[in-house]
Amino acid sequence: MHQHPQHSAPARASRPSPHRADRPRARRFTGALAAIAATVGLGTLAVPGAQAADNPYERGPAPTNASIEASRGPYAVSETTVSRLAVSEFGGGTIYYPTSTSDGTFGAVVVSPGYTGTQSSIAWLGPRLASQGFVVFTIDTLSTLDQPDSRGRQLLAALDHLTERSSVRGRIDGSRLGVMGHSMGGGGSLEAAKSRPALQAAIPLTPWNLDKSWPEISTPTLIVGADGDSVASVASHAEPFYESLPASLDRAYLELNNANHFAPNSSNTTIAKYSVSWLKRFIDNDTRYEQFLCPLPRPSLTIEEYRGNCPHGS
Structure with a gap:
């Protein structure tokens, strides 16, 4: 076995996601819809794609x-x-x-x-x-x-x-x-x-x-x-x-x-x-x-x- 210490290198700078800048807007939009739903008595309103907005590239079920x-x-x-x-x-x-x-x-x-x-x-x-x-x-x-x-x-x-x-x-x-x-x-x-x-x-x-x-x-x-x-x-x-x-x-x-x-x-x-x-x-x-x-x-x-x-x- 080749003995080498495992080490933690500094994390590489994150590459910007084209969707990252949109996330705050997506959250505000989702919140606004939820507030509207509560106001009109619809209960919890499902927002299509709201969860996917966090990572639009995610594919398949949880591993x-x-x-x-x-x-x-x-x-x-x-x-x-x-x-x-x-x-x-x-x-x-x-x-x-x-x-x-x-x-x-x-x-x-x-x-x-x-x-x-x-x-x-x-x-x-x-x-x-x-x-x-x-x-x-x-x-x-x-x-x-x-x-x-x-x-x-x-x-x-x-x-x-x-x-x-x-x-x-x-x-x-x-x-x-x-x-x-x-x-x-x-x-x-x-x-x-x-x-x-x-x-x-x-x-x-x-x-x-x-x-x-x-x-x-x-x-x-x-x-x-x-x-x-x-x-x-x-x-x-x-x-x-x-x-x-x-x-x-x-x-x-x-x-x-x-x-x-x-x-x-x-x-x-x-x-x-x-x-x-x-x-x-x-x-x-x-x-x-x-x-x-x-x-x-x-x-x-x-x-x-x-x-x-x-x-x-x-």
């Missing part, structure tokens, strides 16, 4: 430990494919999305496979994350041998396709986007976050990159390593990546116990649980999921160690 560990969340999922022949900046892929449109738009995440890998190696993340209330795009890269910088560019190109040209673009809130990736795709997710600070979340999974230092990143980042990784050992990849992130950033390091480099290539409850919580917390600004991230998770049968800052500031 429980069981719900974030479940193989499927509350949303039924549909999928559509993007042919490699229809795009030129990445290798096509599969889009998984909540079937229902009754809750409005959703945040979106693009996931890249690793070196020599195809989208099939990270396909399990598509329906699992989408069923929790995200549009998820698992992609193929232009070449299975593409390096992290290229995979980073392809992740961003896939996000642009998803939000601007895909058949599900109307279901997506283009201001609520994130990236994930395995191995060199994980290194690519760091490259993407560095290139596009507007991203709301990044989750590199057992990441590999020759660049070990990422002080430029301002996107909330959860790095997942594996104690038995002999391809991208945590000592030379995941740990220095995490330590190089700004101390003021909302960041976390999850090291899987008794796991290897390829743990993200098959269904993994621990990866899913904390990925869902991280994406919900930072893409949807859903503080209902803070309970699973703070206080910091303790070592267990599946967690070798967990480091990060608490509470989160975004």
